[in-house]
Amino acid sequence: MAQHLLKGNEAVIYGALLGGATHYFGYPITPASEIAHAAADLFPRCGRQFLQAECEVSSISMLYGAAAAGARAITGSSGPGLSLMAEGLSYLAACELPSVVVDVQRAGPGLGYIWPEQADYNFIVHGAGHGSQSGVVLAPNSAQEMCDCAYRAFALAERYRCTVFILADAYIGQIMEPVELPVTLQANPVKEWALSGDAAGRGNLITSIFMKVEELEERNRLLQEKYQRMAEEIVDFEEVETADADYLFVAYGISSRLCHSALHELRRKGIRAGMLRPKTLFPFPGKRLQELAGQVAKIAVVELSSGQMVRDVRLAVAGRVPVELYNWMGGRVPSTTEIVQRLEDSLAAGPGRSR
Amino acid sequence: MQSMKHSIKHQKAGSLYATFERKGPGAKSSHYCPGCGHGTVHNLIAEAIDDLGIQDRVVFCSPVGCSVFAYYYLDVGNIQCAHGRAPAVASAIRRTHEEAIVISYQGDGDLAGIGLSQILHAANRGENITVLFINNAIYGMTGGQMAPTTILAQKTITTPAGRTAANEGFPLHMAELINTLQAPVFIERVSLGTAAKVMRARAAIRKALRYQTKKKGFSFVEILSPCPVNWKMTPVEARRWLENSLEPVFPPGNLRDLPNAAPAALGAPGAPGATGVSGATGAPRVPGVSGAPGEPATPGAAEPVISQKAATKSERDILEILGANSEPLPTGTVSLAEEQNVKIAGFGGQGVLSTGILLANCAIAEGLRTTWLPSYGAEMRGGTANASVNISHEAIGAPIVSQPNVLLALNLPSLDAFEETVRPGGHILVNSSLVPRQVRRGDLHAWYIPATDMANALGTVQIASVIMVTVYALISGAITIDTLRRVIPLSIKRKSLVDINLRAIDAGVAWHRQECCQDFGRPRLPHVSVAGGTAPGATSEEPPVASSQDPSA
Numbered sequence: 083m084a085q086h087l088l089k090g091n092e093a094v095i096y097g098a099l100l101g102g103a104t105h106y107f108g109y110p111i112t113p114a115s116e117i118a119h120a121a122a123d124l125f126p127r128c129g130r131q132f133l134q135a136e137c138e139v140s141s142i143s144m145l146y147g148a149a150a151a152g153a154r155a156i157t158g159s160s161g162p163g164l165s166l167m168a169e170g171l172s173y174l175a176a177c178e179l180p181s182v183v184v185d186v187q188r189a190g191p192g193l194g195y196i197w198p199e200q201a202d203y204n205f206i207v208h209g210a211g212h213g214s215q216s217g218v219v220l221a222p223n224s225a226q227e228m229c230d231c232a233y234r235a236f237a238l239a240e241r242y243r244c245t246v247f248i249l250a251d252a253y254i255g256q257i258m259e260p261v262e263l264p265v266t267l268q269a270n271p272v273k274e275w276a277l278s279g280d281a282a283g284r285g286n287l288i289t290s291i292f293m294k295v296e297e298l299e300e301r302n303r304l305l306q307e308k309y310q311r312m313a314e315e316i317v318d319f320e321e322v323e324t325a326d327a328d329y330l331f332v333a334y335g336i337s338s339r340l341c342h343s344a345l346h347e348l349r350r351k352g353i354r355a356g357m358l359r360p361k362t363l364f365p366f367p368g369k370r371l372q373e374l375a376g377q378v379a380k381i382a383v384v385e386l387s388s389g390q391m392v393r394d395v396r397l398a399v400a401g402r403v404p405v406e407l408y409n410w411m412g413g414r415v416p417s418t419t420e421i422v423q424r425l426e427d428s429l430a431a432g433p434g435r436s437r
Numbered sequence: 438m439q440s441m442k443h444s445i446k447h448q449k450a451g452s453l454y455a456t457f458e459r460k461g462p463g464a465k466s467s468h469y470c471p472g473c474g475h476g477t478v479h480n481l482i483a484e485a486i487d488d489l490g491i492q493d494r495v496v497f498c499s500p501v502g503c504s505v506f507a508y509y510y511l512d513v514g515n516i517q518c519a520h521g522r523a524p525a526v527a528s529a530i531r532r533t534h535e536e537a538i539v540i541s542y543q544g545d546g547d548l549a550g551i552g553l554s555q556i557l558h559a560a561n562r563g564e565n566i567t568v569l570f571i572n573n574a575i576y577g578m579t580g581g582q583m584a585p586t587t588i589l590a591q592k593t594i595t596t597p598a599g600r601t602a603a604n605e606g607f608p609l610h611m612a613e614l615i616n617t618l619q620a621p622v623f624i625e626r627v628s629l630g631t632a633a634k635v636m637r638a639r640a641a642i643r644k645a646l647r648y649q650t651k652k653k654g655f656s657f658v659e660i661l662s663p664c665p666v667n668w669k670m671t672p673v674e675a676r677r678w679l680e681n682s683l684e685p686v687f688p689p690g691n692l693r694d695l696p697n698a699a700p701a702a703l704g705a706p707g708a709p710g711a712t713g714v715s716g717a718t719g720a721p722r723v724p725g726v727s728g729a730p731g732e733p734a735t736p737g738a739a740e741p742v743i744s745q746k747a748a749t750k751s752e753r754d755i756l757e758i759l760g761a762n763s764e765p766l767p768t769g770t771v772s773l774a775e776e777q778n779v780k781i782a783g784f785g786g787q788g789v790l791s792t793g794i795l796l797a798n799c800a801i802a803e804g805l806r807t808t809w810l811p812s813y814g815a816e817m818r819g820g821t822a823n824a825s826v827n828i829s830h831e832a833i834g835a836p837i838v839s840q841p842n843v844l845l846a847l848n849l850p851s852l853d854a855f856e857e858t859v860r861p862g863g864h865i866l867v868n869s870s871l872v873p874r875q876v877r878r879g880d881l882h883a884w885y886i887p888a889t890d891m892a893n894a895l896g897t898v899q900i901a902s903v904i905m906v907t908v909y910a911l912i913s914g915a916i917t918i919d920t921l922r923r924v925i926p927l928s929i930k931r932k933s934l935v936d937i938n939l940r941a942i943d944a945g946v947a948w949h950r951q952e953c954c955q956d957f958g959r960p961r962l963p964h965v966s967v968a969g970g971t972a973p974g975a976t977s978e979e980p981p982v983a984s985s986q987d988p989s990a
Binding site: 084085086087096099100104105107124127128129131133135136137139140143144145146147148150151152153155169170173253256257258259260263264265266267277278279280281283284285286287288289290291336339340341342343344346415417418419 | 492493494495496498505506508512513514515516517518519522525526527528529530532533534536537538539554555558749750752754755756758759760761762763764765766794797798801806807808809810811832833834835836837839840
């Protein structure tokens, strides 16, 4: 197949359109704007709808309306925009409306800046918006995966009737790489629950207000059951050189690319490092981490944040093996050498759990 | 016909459910308080839906507020929206189902307070939806707090001494505000003060919905409505206060009525109200005359519009548009001696980023793996740009080139910034036209190419970076000149520039043959011109940096 040199932010739109997206709603924000640029160009050319919303509050409300009407709608933004979307994300989850949201993480807090960070992890993975809800969170680490994630996102969103997040970062959004496009176009299936504006949809109701404790309690229970099912059915990860690994990196997104280089450099020095890369952050590959915790002497979580994913890693590992955090913030992205150095320093201080 | 309708006015509208489960199984009464206007308006809407024969097509967007439960009454498609967001939700439903009749039903806190942005932008886009705005000058559901439309001196729980202009500002006039916009086709304020006025409200709601069925565009009806409980009045007193106190502040009347407006094209730039309708002045179609019934404006001929949805595309069309079914380029057979970690750096405008993309495209054509990453943020805004390009046979990890084995330095700041980062044994290609010094390090290969001078000689400064890449291709062997020539026409959008770029390649090849002939023909990584060798740029008469030829200077 032909390989197209695409930015991650462009590839996500190619994947979405081939995945059957019918609507794009969005508001510009660096470093996610190329998503809207590509959508503005390609959605109308493909006979699909593009609308620049007046703000992210409206973008996500439009996603809510379009999803309720049975569309396959997608938006893209970055941290400050996601904060504004919290309201709508909660409604989407409560009403179980399939939708796709791309977050190209930038450095925060506040306005921060446009460099990469991975500091939206807690917000997105542990339920953006008020209430005990979640969505599937996919974590691409290349332009190809930006395309692939978007391509499968709508089917996943409809399977679980939830929002599927594509949690990228400024570098995965800006990177250009060869991308092989899917060769078949997905269709948007008819949803019998949707507001179709005809006789079939007349009795349908989309709402999240429940006036009886028993009803709202039941609603929450069903949602949590669904999230549990996700953990059993769709958890996804990549392992790199784990078979004989003594030391394990855990990283996603751009950090996993850095760790990929770092572990090969460590192996050239005779240090057997490996990596587990979560491709789904929700559900989180905790079970596999538990197994690897019985094999390796140390786990190092590499994150561009204060250390958010590390808590999920520690929860999974439950103290069986030391879990260290190598983190950078404020848009600083370490070189491979710095990561190698951190592990070497750590090994000099102590070999980790003896086996 | 009308009289016949009136003769059966006590019969419940077919678009209302037979019983209202909200109040318990079998209930016949609504959850609204005695004397509340919502029940009246629900009834008017249901009758209009019946008479227009649109029950199956209606999608009713209920707000946050007392009318959150409108779906217990109206037997249509229903969606409950986050506070104030109904116009955005309605816009998206409209853009999903062209034949749906989309009604946004909102209170004053919802529409004029928290949702002010959503209503104004939906109206301004001329969405073919109907917004019914219940203005009772107070928050009902939350228990009697001040609304954006609370009138001066009106007492509420949060303005216990009465609203003051000094502290809370003046009441918002939403119909007049929306009348400043160009797109809406119907704007009217009505009152539920008396039975006669209710009939006027009935007519306005019908007209608004009828316009929507004819796809005319955005319609807005503001309905002054009593809230006896929170006004702390009896229902009768409330009707009186509505007439005597609210109506003078919010005068009922039609503000705009464009029965001949052209049908709105979904999501199209030329929908009613776009400049084609009202002329080039950009002024509102109807002057915002507060309270006075507006003279219907004479609609002009709308410009032909192309609906986004009009063009239905087949699977094959879409695969073609996206290039998903395109044939791969025949790939080359280059064998890299080592992974190439290339940093290209220069002023913005020197083609740094696009040259990096050219290089990455060539790598793909050679069947190699590649990544391209632009410099980011402050350094870019400071006037210099750089791109990291990796080329490898293996999967590439870190895309950022922090220790390049090849540096293309198009200007002096770039050489200053990155010389020290180049790995020993690596290559620095210097644009000697703009860089007045030599490479200081002695543990790597330095090449001095007067690329800007050569580009100027060819007629355009912008191809200097292509000359540099050509020389890089020759000394590294990472890509072939043949591939470069093959990829140039595919990666340049402006076809008129293809020829000049091909000539830049020729110039680079010629320079390499002349300056490095003793090495030409060696497979790759020839050793020439280590630091201290001749540097043409050092003697160039060209000003070193910030030359007037540089577009970004």
